[in-house]
Amino acid sequence: MDDWTPRTRAIVAGRPHGPGEPLNTPIVATSTYEAGGDSVYARSDGTDTWAAFEEVVGSLEGGYATAYGSGVATLSAVLDSLPVGSTVAVPTFSYAVTRGALQHAQQLGRLTVTELEPTDTQAWLGCDADLLWLESPTNPTLDVMEIETIARGTRGRVVVDNTFATPLHQQPLSLGADIVVHSATKLIGGHSDLLLGVAVARDEAAGRDLREARTRLGSTPGALEAWLALRGLRTLPVRLAEQTRTAELLASRLSEHPHITKVRYPGFGMMVAFELPDADAADRVCAAVRLIRPATSLGGVESLIERRAWLPGEDRVPPGLIRFSVGLEDPEDLWQDLLTALG
Structure with missing residues (x-):
């Protein structure tokens, strides 16, 4: 299986095999x-549904x-160690x-937290922290x-945190990272209908530690949610490819709009951020869209928009x-919706 492309592995990994076996992993409740x-x-041993989802992501x-x-x-399980x-x-x-969550742990005296500019690589290299929590692209500035x-x-x-890029755009473990985390609620699930997270460790011992943390904390996934995320993962390559094409197009057009002061697009993926002169202007745009939905979250089949500074x-x-x-x-329907709202 290692010689197959990620697109193929997203389809074939984690499936039952053998005469008379179901083609798809069933919901094991x-x-x-x-x-x-x-x-x-x-809680400690998992289910076939969880295992199939984990096999594909792994x-x-x-x-x-x-x-x-x-x-x-997932965040809590990593910090628990x-x-x-x-x-x-x-x-x-x-x-x-x-x-x-990190600030809360610091207030309780459990951790000491340092915040660094995401693109100041020298500051990160000079940091002597026990754990470096990277996010790339960052949310919401897309650094x-x-x-x-x-x-x-x-x-x-x-x-x-590889939620925005997904393993289709980058594999941090191959770049030297120790653990990768995802909010599978987002692009992996892809349909805004579940809550799920996943962590992937580079070595087996760290993987066992993460699994033991799940058992200890009781932070287990639901049977239906794991099955839905597995089904969503099967279509991630084609969904993300189409969403990326549209995002590239819209980012280019938004960068030429006179009312927009800045467009942030990392060059890959389906997330775009753009800036208007002030909060009132941004709120008016979010209230004026008809096709795009004003809502928190991301990565679903539907387009969502949000002024993040209100949170x-x-x-x-x-x-x-x-x-x-x-x-x-x-894409043209989305562009017309944005044009009308910006107008």
């Missing part, structure tokens, strides 16, 4: 197993995957919930971090910045 077999209890990222009940549960007093570095512009340079030039454990913890984000999750609608 059980909490416990009859005594005498390899599995005893789902194949795409090149490591040992563990699924969790949400992206935040840190001894009290550990130091953590995180980008100044990154997912507000990640920074909020791209030099993952390989940082991962190979620092002593601390490197974790990369708690996003006070550093430019007040007129709009985060745009590009969906699968016709």
Whole structure:
């Protein structure tokens, strides 16, 4: 399977094999197993549905995957392994919930947190933190971090939030990172209908630690959610390719619009951010769209738009910045919707 492309592996990995086996992994809804077999209890031993989802993600990222009940549960499992007093570095512009969780741990005296500019690679290389939490592209400013340079030039454990890029655009483990995390709620699930997270470790021992953390914290995924995420993952390559084409087109057109002061697009993926002169102008655009939906979250088949600075913890984000999750609608329909709203 390793000689197949990611697009093929997304389709074929994690499927049952053998005469009479179902073509698709079924929803295994059980909490416990009859005594005498390899599995005893789902919280510690998992289910076939979880295992199939983890096999696909692990194949795409090149490591040992563990699924969790949400992206935040994944974050908690990674931080759970840190001894009290550990130091953590995180980008100044990154997912507000990640920074909020770290700040909470610091307030409790568990961790010491340092925030660094995402593109200041020298600051990251000079950082002596026990854990470096990278996010690339960053949320919502879409900065791209030099993952390989940082991962190979620092002593601390490197974790990369790969939610925006997905393993189809970058594989941080191959660049030297120790753990990759995803909010599978987003692009992996792809339909805005589930909550799920996943972490992928580069080595098997770290993978076992992540699985033990799931058991200890009880942050298990639901049977239906894991099955939906697995089904969504099968179509990720074709969804992301189409969304990326549309995002590239719209980013180019938005950059030429006279009302927009700045467009942020990393050159890949389906996330675009653009800025208007102030919060009022951005709010008017978000209220005026008809096809694009004003809502939090991203990565679904539908296009979503949001002025991010209104959220708690996003006070550093430019007040007129709009985060745009590009969906699968016709590009010209999306462009006309934006033109009307901007007008």
